[in-house]
Amino acid sequence: MSKGIKVRMNNSTLVEPSNNEVKIGVRNLDLFYGEKQALYSISLDIHENEVTALIGPSGCGKSTFLRTLNRMNDLIDGVKINGNIMIDHEDIYKTTDVIKLRTKVGMVFQKANLFPMSIYDNVAYGPRMQGMKNKKELNEIVESSLRGAAIWDEVKDRLKTSALGLSGGQQQRICIARAIAMKPDIILMDEPTSALDPISTLKVEELIEKMKKDYTIVIVTHNMQQAARISDKTAFFLSGEVIEYDETSKIFSMPKDQRTEDYITGRFG
Ligand SMILES: Nc1ncnc2c1ncn2[C@@H]1O[C@H](COP(=O)(O)OP(=O)(O)OP(=O)(O)O)[C@@H](O)[C@H]1O
Ligand SMILES: [Mg+2]
Structure with missing residues (x-):
């Protein structure tokens, strides 16, 4: 999984080399909910400092796949997983420190899904849970996280008021700030703008x-x-498989698979 090497995936998806290091390497990942298989032999590399979009029709396994990356599926009874997910060259299903993993992967x-407490307390929640008590340190992390989520100017004068009094778009950016406050390397987002109006969507x-x-x-x-605007790479999922994975510009301008083309041109899904 080194830099700049072309990898031919087992499903014959050729991923172009990237200048960025591989951050997440997924190999032959199968996932079962009880008897029902939801992911089939997924292999792909996700690169550092890139936005990777997962697209595909409802029920194709996008959320399931996303949750495998920080072991959120562990919380669901009867889930079985085969294959490997390497993050920073460490197999996340072999390391048992799930808490540490979820700190790294927000x-x-x-x-x-903000808590019914103040804006400040929502963002400080994670660091406090990790044992941070120092007021100055907490103030700093709250401010830098809110700045990082591009919402500091909108809320700096009302940090002690309820987070639930904010607009949907503002609340979603507070959720991003809350994730940032944990100092993650990776941030997973599951349809983060689908409940937002166009202006809030653009901001996010x-x-x-x-x-x-x-x-x-x-x-x-x-x-x-949105996928075309903001992502570097796009993976097209269909019925639990990755049909095509490539640079976003290629997926949207010259997809190799007819099914990808049908989906992105709105013929199904
Ligand atoms: N907790 C669960 N228990 C059993 N089956 C599940 C569970 N969660 C998801 N599934 C099934 O796994 C498949 C993939 O679901 P998933 O939620 O990953 O799809 P999705 O691509 O995110 O869809 P959507 O676009 O509608 O959010 C579906 O058939 C779904 O019914
Ligand atoms: Mg989903």
Whole structure:
């Protein structure tokens, strides 16, 4: 999994070399919910400081795949996984420190899921759980996280008021700030803008583009324009398989597989 080497995947998806290091290497990943298989032999490399988009019709396994990257599926009964996921060359299913993994791999969900507490306390929640008590340090991390999520100016005068009083778009950026406060390397986002209006969506998209210089971002989206606008690489999922994975510009301009073309041109899904 070294830099700049072309890898022919087992599903014959050729991934172009990237100037960025491989951050997440997935090999032959199968996932079962009980008897039902939801992911089939997925192999792909996700590169550092890039935005990787996961697209595909409803039920094709995008969220399931995303959750494997920080072992969120472990919380679901009867889930069985084969294959390997390497993050920074460490097999995350062989290391038992799931807490550490979830610190390194943060997650933002479709619906803002803030706690019924102040803006400040929401962002400080994770660092406090990790034992940070020093007021000055907490202030600093709250401010830098809110700045990192491009929402500091909007909330700096109301940090002690309830986070639930913010607009949906603002709440979603607070969720991003809460993820940033844990100092992750990787941020997973599952349809983070699907509940937002177009203006809030644009703000979050701009934010994601800016964030990639500091983080590796994997985003699930149903919005083709969004995938085309903000991602470097795109993986097209269908029925639990990755049909095609390539640079986003190629996926959207000259897909190799007819099924990818049908999906991105809106013929199904
Ligand atoms: N907790 C679960 N238990 C059993 N089956 C599940 C569970 N979660 C998802 N599935 C099944 O796994 C398959 C993939 O679901 P998943 O939620 O990953 O799809 P998705 O691509 O994210 O879809 P959507 O675009 O609708 O969010 C579906 O058939 C779904 O019904
Ligand atoms: Mg989903």
